[in-house]
Amino acid sequence: MKELDLNSGALAPVAAEIELDDLPVIGSIPQGLAGTLIRNGPNPLNGLFEGSGVLSWWPEAAMLHATRLNGATGSTSYRNRWVRTHNWAIHNNAANPDQFPATNPNVNLINHAGELLALAEGGAPVATNIELASLGPARHHSGLANAVTAHPKVDPRTGELMSFRANWEAPFLSYNVHSKTGEALHSTAIDVPAPAMMHDMAITTTHSVFLDLNVAYDFSLFAKGYRIPICWQNSRTARLGIIPRTGDDSETLWITIEPCFIQHVINAYNHDADTIVLDVMRYSHYLQLDESGSGFQPDPLATPWRYTINLQSGTAQETQLHALNMELPRINEIFTGLPYRYTYAVEQPSNEEMRGICKLDVTNGNITRFELPRGDQNSEPVFVADSKGHDEDSGWVITCVYREKTHTTDVVILDAKNIAAKPLATIPLPCRIPAGFHGIWVAA
Numbered sequence: 001m002k003e004l005d006l007n008s009g010a011l012a013p014v015a016a017e018i019e020l021d022d023l024p025v026i027g028s029i030p031q032g033l034a035g036t037l038i039r040n041g042p043n044p045l046n047g048l049f050e051g052s053g054v055l056s057w058w059p060e061a062a063m064l065h066a067t068r069l070n071g072a073t074g075s076t077s078y079r080n081r082w083v084r085t086h087n088w089a090i091h092n093n094a095a096n097p098d099q100f101p102a103t104n105p106n107v108n109l110i111n112h113a114g115e116l117l118a119l120a121e122g123g124a125p126v127a128t129n130i131e132l133a134s135l136g137p138a139r140h141h142s143g144l145a146n147a148v149t150a151h152p153k154v155d156p157r158t159g160e161l162m163s164f165r166a167n168w169e170a171p172f173l174s175y176n177v178h179s180k181t182g183e184a185l186h187s188t189a190i191d192v193p194a195p196a197m198m199h200d201m202a203i204t205t206t207h208s209v210f211l212d213l214n215v216a217y218d219f220s221l222f223a224k225g226y227r228i229p230i231c232w233q234n235s236r237t238a239r240l241g242i243i244p245r246t247g248d249d250s251e252t253l254w255i256t257i258e259p260c261f262i263q264h265v266i267n268a269y270n271h272d273a274d275t276i277v278l279d280v281m282r283y284s285h286y287l288q289l290d291e292s293g294s295g296f297q298p299d300p301l302a303t304p305w306r307y308t309i310n311l312q313s314g315t316a317q318e319t320q321l322h323a324l325n326m327e328l329p330r331i332n333e334i335f336t337g338l339p340y341r342y343t344y345a346v347e348q349p350s351n352e353e354m355r356g357i358c359k360l361d362v363t364n365g366n367i368t369r370f371e372l373p374r375g376d377q378n379s380e381p382v383f384v385a386d387s388k389g390h391d392e393d394s395g396w397v398i399t400c401v402y403r404e405k406t407h408t409t410d411v412v413i414l415d416a417k418n419i420a421a422k423p424l425a426t427i428p429l430p431c432r433i434p435a436g437f438h439g440i441w442v443a444a
């Protein structure tokens, strides 16, 4: 595991909750773009990260950052808020801290069934809104009350929400389907031999795909001072679990693949009745303990891979889509679970950097890039479809760029058809949105 300086540069925490209006704009916000970019990530309540690796970065308190943009009126605003959790209430001497949810949804957000939820796989979601108010537990999704993956998937055709819960205790894996309006449609426990770190999942129009891979729990890491007890385990068999949309354990097809770890899925789809295509960001190793058993080896970086899964033979062909190191892939989510062409991802020129955005054409491996100078960094790119929507890449890519010189963040809007071109608009904030994890665009 790479040593990271968590308290300086793009990752550093911010100390205060602020609100800003009438932000300057370089260029112009596209006419049809109106909504709020909300980002989520860890921001320690006491203002400092302790430790230096990802296992010290991941568990800190959830802070949300909302940048509201309106191309038609030119109005802009920014605010940030910690999610009001039990730990936040204790730290801030709030009255009745036990009435605050004991969870830390610091990874992602989802907007489904009229409810905006902050998510992290370790606990229950917290409902929020574009003002970043903490509204308590999920109200429209009772089936998610315990815990849910930070990467559930919405079928754009049916509005159904597919999710899972990976747990330290049995059942180690549960699978859930909610309707377009949030009703629990299907819930089933899936039999896996031991708990694994499962961060993401995939859907097609007929199936869901689970990732049971080589990173799993090792509770002896607690005694070694780690707050999250996960590491690479050679003894595990890496498997893809393919379940029909509303299937159960007995219908789940497990396919053995080469040892690996997959943090994030790009997309999946049915190629034909017997073939599922699954595209992911794949690591050959991840969080592998060193010889002493108490430290970690440097992680290799992820590259995009394709698993072509044959449902009849129960095998998968594994192909690297591109050799470029990248992570945090996003797509035009109108194509979730469907044949698609483009992903937008963060480039990783080195272990210390998330610098640049690449647009990968998965049909031919062509890449175009939005490049940044050394020292600057950027967040995950979020794709926003424009109202024309005639092409998969009709729209914008929005990212938060950390500027080393000013130690501030620019919100940058790119033309998704040509991300290499000069940004359509840059909104330089006088403050910083820490690198964080994931974000969402909530249309006005």
Ligand SMILES: [Fe+2]
Residues within 6 Å of the ligand: 107, 150, 151, 199, 263, 264, 437, 438
């Ligand atoms: Fe993630």
